[in-house]
Amino acid sequence: MGGDRIPPGWKSMELSLYSEIVMQVTGKSDLGEVLEQKPPGVDLGEFLLRSKAISHEELAEIYSRLYKVPYISLKDPSELDAELVRQIDPVLIQRFFFIPFRRGADGFSMTVIVHDPGNLGVLDELERALGCRINAAVASALEISALITELFPEYSGLMPDYSDEGSDQSEEDIQLLKGESEDERLSHGATGEEGLTESSSPVVKLVNRVILTGITERASDIHFEAYEAGTKVKLRIDGVLLDIREDIPRSLSSMVVSRIKIMSDLNIAERHLPQDGRFKLRIRNRDVAFRISILPSIFGESAVIRILDKQAMGFSLNEVGLSVPDLMRFEENIRKPYGMILVAGPTGSGKTSTLYTALKKINRPEDKIITIEDPVEYQLNDIVQVPVDVKKGMTFARGLRSIVRQDPDKILIGEIRDEETASIAVNAALTGHLVLTTIHSNNAVDTLGRLMNMGIEKYLFASAIIMIVSQRLVRKICKHCQRLLDRTEVVAVAKRHRWLSRYDYDIDSARMMIGDGCLFCNHTGFYGRIGVFEVMEMSDNIKNMILRDVPSTEVYEAALKEGMIPLRDNCFSKVAEGFTTLSEMDRVTRL
Ligand SMILES: [Zn+2]
Structure with a gap:
């Protein structure tokens, strides 16, 4: 969910204001070294969180001061307006990752709690979706996640997981359930492609991330299309293909297909014939089955993963x-x-x-x-x-x-x-x-x-x-x-x-x-x-x-x-x- 951010250009003055707030909140004055490693274009707070220099709560407090919005602790849910929460579509809450907090006395505004009040794109969208003026308040992503899970247990499997601070948990939270032909699988794995079975490998993480995106976006199929410049990833949502702009560089294209083959017990040495397979993943305590089709094309193999998500069923x-x-x-x-x-x-x-x-x-x-x-x-x-x-x-x-x-x-x-x-x-x-x-x-x-x-x-x-x-x-x-x-x-x-x-x-x-x-x-x-x-x-x-x-x-x-x-x-x-x-x-x- 990209969007306009404040501060926009990382001018030195704004950055110094930002780091001053960081130091006030954390009481740490030795963040200089960490700050130097921050790549341009990455939000300072998010970077500090990922470097484990600050906690989720500290980040929320930093945002509160930086964007001058109230900081709210969600530890006590009795503060919430239960009636208001009930009025809002739970899908919207899960999707935009916010908590409706208070309706304004004027009747035309609402205070919502988000984890990143600097993401104006999300606030704009919320304004349109809810049809009223939005005032932001901030809470830690951890607390918002816990509260949404508590309010709507059916979404617990779809929520971004903030439970392990600062780590890339969302991708590692996927576990491959081994099929009966494990011996075969291991022997395929031994044919030379290294780094495609370790969960820490970048290719494994990439494939997991794409699959996770497919599931949270309700896709029925994930397409990996091999072209000269690299592999394009598309999702079929509601029957129509959508380019998610997660392009895979050519150097990784064949590795990604090999990873998918390993997951589905296919022969990774075979690159010239179509192959079909299937695999199962445990994603946040939920088993999801997938069907795979691999097709050699002129710029390498294309793969399509069909998601057979049991939880998607249940209508009358x-x-x-x-x-x-x-x-x-x-x-x-x-x-x-x-x-x-x-x-x-x-x-x-x-x-x-x-x-x-x-x-x-x-x-x-x-x-x-x-x-x-x-x-x-x-x-x-x-x-x-x-x-x-x-x-x-x-x-x-x-x-x-x-x-x-x-x-x-x-x-x-x-x-x-x-x-x-x-x-x-x-x-x-x-x-x-x-x-x-x-x-x-x-x-x-x-x-x-x-x-x-x-x-x-x-x-x-x-x-x-x-x-x-x-x-x-x-x-x-x-x-x-x-x-x-x-x-x-x-x-x-x-x-x-x-x-x-x-x-x-x-x-x-x-x-x-x-x-x-x-x-x-x-x-x-x-x-x-x-x-x-x-x-x-x-x-x-x-x-x-x-x-x-x-x-x-x-x-x-x-x-x-x-x-x-x-x-x-x-x-x-x-x-x-x-x-x-x-x-x-x-x-x-x-x-
Ligand atoms: Zn819409």
Whole structure:
């Protein structure tokens, strides 16, 4: 979180004022030697803290005098305005790392406690996000961290860790959990690359730091792209790539990839063929799994790390984004004793999350539920989860054949990719099991075509399938920088999106929103995503049409007549309700 700082230019007068305050607070007059080592552009206080010359409390007091803001000790939480804390979004508090302290008597201002009142960028952003004038007070980072953890335990894993004073703990707090093939791993490690297994090595620290950034920024993937000048690091957040400007110099590029290979038990000597692997890290007492893909490119190997963060789960069906009528249809069908439910959509459209949420909803102790997944993305209670491992011969089809013999009531199949899996799944659904699965296809009609191409007889899947749900994810407008579009803007938007005229949309009562971008949302204007759906139930009428080989467009029309709400209409409701934008709708649903 960069920002303008005072003092700006490190003019000697300001520096001497600064060091005078430092000496007053610490009572130390022998800091001259430490001060000389301070690199230009680094904040003096932070430098002293890192050199272990001063404590967190002393730094807070120094800042208090330097910026003339009150110093507040958070040791006694009864001082806090609990009601005010409750009113503020905990995500905002964790993200900006502050404590709301007091509302001003005028009603238009608020005092917030930060650890670095010199970071004007953060204060500006807070002013916008909270919509009132901000007065800063300062407390030690240690105390702010402890208090936020106490107030919001769910964020304890995501907080910067200040517990060990002055050390680079944040990166060292990552521990690699060794896989079963440790011997192999060690032998790879012995092929000449040194300094890639020691936690103190700069390359190890760099990779750990990038992974930690990925997790705190809610990224789904971390991309390391090899170019001539070096490696670019990008994060996929809410489905869109973001350059985080943590560029890796060319001299370190191959070392970074080697480190990732070592973490995931891959062969570091192999640089000319693609490799896939996985690893697990313990990050601040939380296990996070990662899937790795390495691809040789002209300027070296590129790597992509997918983050499979179990803690990211936990929403309910209502929060998934289903409209009320669709939600009712959906819930009715997942409670049926047998049949097949398919969720269709492209990669990364949230299909699996929707199925997990459905499974959680219908999970009862009297039912046996088994899943087969590649990989197991989230661990669920009281459900047997089977991972696919193609290298070891454990395919979807093979696993599924055994699962059916395990006397299950409900089966979740991560994805139907091949004919064999499709055929076993359809059979299971026809023999008294509820089968939940996903398929890589655009919509319900497309799904029927795919199953037919896989060689499944239409009379089989027509009787097996009870519901096909098509899904996409749209980005939600950031709550902290959102604003209503004014009339001129709505008119301009309507002009740009001519199809808007198809909707019964009244420009004068428009409640379209936009996010202008802020620190909270990495200046994208979006934060988080929400699902948009098209729920097609297999009525007897539609089953008959499929059996009679009626063209798919007519099947679609019939479904609409029976009350199916088209994906784009559902998406447009999200625009009209101010959840997302028209451009986002276009990006995701495409005309
Ligand atoms: Zn924002």
